[in-house]
Amino acid sequence: xxxLRTLPLRAALAAATxxxxxxLRAEEPAAVLRRGVDxxxxxxxxxxxxxxxxxxxxxxxxxxxxxxxxxxRRAVGPSWRQLSPAQQTRAVELFGEVVxxxxxxxxxxxxxxxxxxxxxxxxxxxxxxxxxxxxYLGQNYSVAYRMEQQPSGGWLVxxxxxxxxxxxQNYRGQFEAILQKGGPEALLKSLEDNLRDIATKxx
Amino acid sequence: MSLxxxxxxxxxxxxxxxxxxxxxxxxxxxxxxxxxGAATAAVxxxxxxxxxxxxxxxNDPFEKVNRSVFKFNDGLFRHVVRPITRGYETITPAPxxxxxxxxxxxxxxPVRFTGSVLQGKFDRAAAETGKFVVNTTAGVGxxxxxxxxxxxxxxxxxxxxxxxxxxxxxxxxxxxxPVLGPANPREILGRAGDYVLTPTSWGRGSIIPEEWQVMSExxxxxxxxxxxxxxxxAFPELVSAYDTFxxxxxxxxxxxxxxxxxxxxxxxxx
Numbered sequence: 001x002x003x004l005r006t007l008p009l010r011a012a013l014a015a016a017t018x019x020x021x022x023x024l025r026a027e028e029p030a031a032v033l034r035r036g037v038d039x040x041x042x043x044x045x046x047x048x049x050x051x052x053x054x055x056x057x058x059x060x061x062x063x064x065x066x067x068x069x070x071x072x073r074r075a076v077g078p079s080w081r082q083l084s085p086a087q088q089t090r091a092v093e094l095f096g097e098v099v100x101x102x103x104x105x106x107x108x109x110x111x112x113x114x115x116x117x118x119x120x121x122x123x124x125x126x127x128x129x130x131x132x133x134x135x136y137l138g139q140n141y142s143v144a145y146r147m148e149q150q151p152s153g154g155w156l157v158x159x160x161x162x163x164x165x166x167x168x169q170n171y172r173g174q175f176e177a178i179l180q181k182g183g184p185e186a187l188l189k190s191l192e193d194n195l196r197d198i199a200t201k202x203x
Numbered sequence: 204m205s206l207x208x209x210x211x212x213x214x215x216x217x218x219x220x221x222x223x224x225x226x227x228x229x230x231x232x233x234x235x236x237x238x239x240g241a242a243t244a245a246v247x248x249x250x251x252x253x254x255x256x257x258x259x260x261x262n263d264p265f266e267k268v269n270r271s272v273f274k275f276n277d278g279l280f281r282h283v284v285r286p287i288t289r290g291y292e293t294i295t296p297a298p299x300x301x302x303x304x305x306x307x308x309x310x311x312x313p314v315r316f317t318g319s320v321l322q323g324k325f326d327r328a329a330a331e332t333g334k335f336v337v338n339t340t341a342g343v344g345x346x347x348x349x350x351x352x353x354x355x356x357x358x359x360x361x362x363x364x365x366x367x368x369x370x371x372x373x374x375x376x377x378x379x380x381p382v383l384g385p386a387n388p389r390e391i392l393g394r395a396g397d398y399v400l401t402p403t404s405w406g407r408g409s410i411i412p413e414e415w416q417v418m419s420e421x422x423x424x425x426x427x428x429x430x431x432x433x434x435x436x437a438f439p440e441l442v443s444a445y446d447t448f449x450x451x452x453x454x455x456x457x458x459x460x461x462x463x464x465x466x467x468x469x470x471x472x473x
């Protein structure tokens with residue numbers, strides 16, 4: 001009888017325990033981003049001088065924090081479904097590399113930037129936009145990271161906005177025209193060309 | 204059109220690379236807490252989320268002409284702007300270069316102040332005034348941006364183009380101007396307004412009151428030198444932003460157009 005009366009309470013307690021455990025596992029996106037940025041900064045500014053290009057050295061860090069699949073899927077947009085699974089895999093590989101190199105390029109070894117964290121905006125239940133102010137060489141820039149909670153509970157970056165310019169949106173504009181003209185193969189080719197250019201284009 | 208004005212146009216053009224605006228004052232916000240329940244439920248939701256990057260239709264009826272002007276500007280950049288910048292960087296020590304940037308930024312206070320007031324952003328106008336006073340006095344005539352040490356004085360830059368956008372004036376078709384870069388009719392009008400409000404243009408014959416015509420005592424050589432320095436001081440950042448953006452682009456023309464439009468929209472909203 002006693003047991004029966006306390007059963008709902010017990011059930012509630014059990015449920016709460018499970019939920020709390022879940023809460024502890026799922027780290028706040030702000031904390032995840034801070035850790036990621038710290039790791040990138042450590043690679044860029046604290047590691048011993050190296051001949052290896054920065055984009056290669058930061059790759060392991062970014063692979064932990066960036067959702068390259070999600071970034072590519074969003075940048076390609078609704079046409080994503082027109083790509084065969086093989087083309088999709090290739091697109092993620094190529095565009096991931098473009099993103100990686102572009103991002104690494106932003107960190108120039110002249111001076112360590114100062115980063116202050118700002119507001120976190122809830123875009124939807126599983127998406128957040130996290131603002132930063134980056135001070136570099138006497139100027140301040142506003143940078144924002146968009147993060148999404150993955151089915152596993154962890155948070156990954158799916159877009160970076162610099163001074164309000166979204167990287168994903170910027171590539172979406174470029175990709176749309178290319179897809180319209182030449183379809184998925186033209187898109188893959190343009191990415192390959194771009195990677196070759198990045199490697200050879202030295203201003 | 205003076206070099207200073209030209210500089211501002213290029214500067215805005217570069218904006219697409221998203222590089223010149225001052226930092227926004229971000230209120231330290233509370234991290235929105237996803238409750239455990241919501242987080243669990245979220246996982247089961249349909250993963251194919253709504254498209255937050257659906258593109259607005261691009262108003263670019265002159266694309267053919269624009270593309271050729273873009274190409275011309277790119278050549279100008281490679282063969283004129285970049286070599287000049289390298290030279291400038293070689294002969295001018297970094298702290299001095301930074302000083303010039305801060306100085307001309309401080310001089311443009313009336314643009315930001317008026318831009319704030321015309322949008323009814325009086326707290327921002329007050330912050331701009333505080334910034335100007337602090338930088339002009341403690342910052343030795345604006346050469347040191349002392350105001351950056353006070354978070355309250357870090358406000359987003361306002362200008363007349365943003366005022367016009369806020370007032371609902373349509374941007375109009377995208378136009379690439381020779382030398383000056385990405386623009387549209389609203390931006391051109393806005394930059395004309397910025398020019399009028401910039402003290403380096405306040406000479407004899409300008410429309411501002413006579414007692415404010417700070418440049419009228421200077422000889423044309425001095426005025427030219429000041430304009431040239433204003434332009435030059437913005438070059439290093441312009442070049443680095445241009446290169447980064449250009450290198451990353453798959454289709455540079457579209458990348459710059461999209462970047463310019465996004466940047467200005469974001470500025471108007473801020």
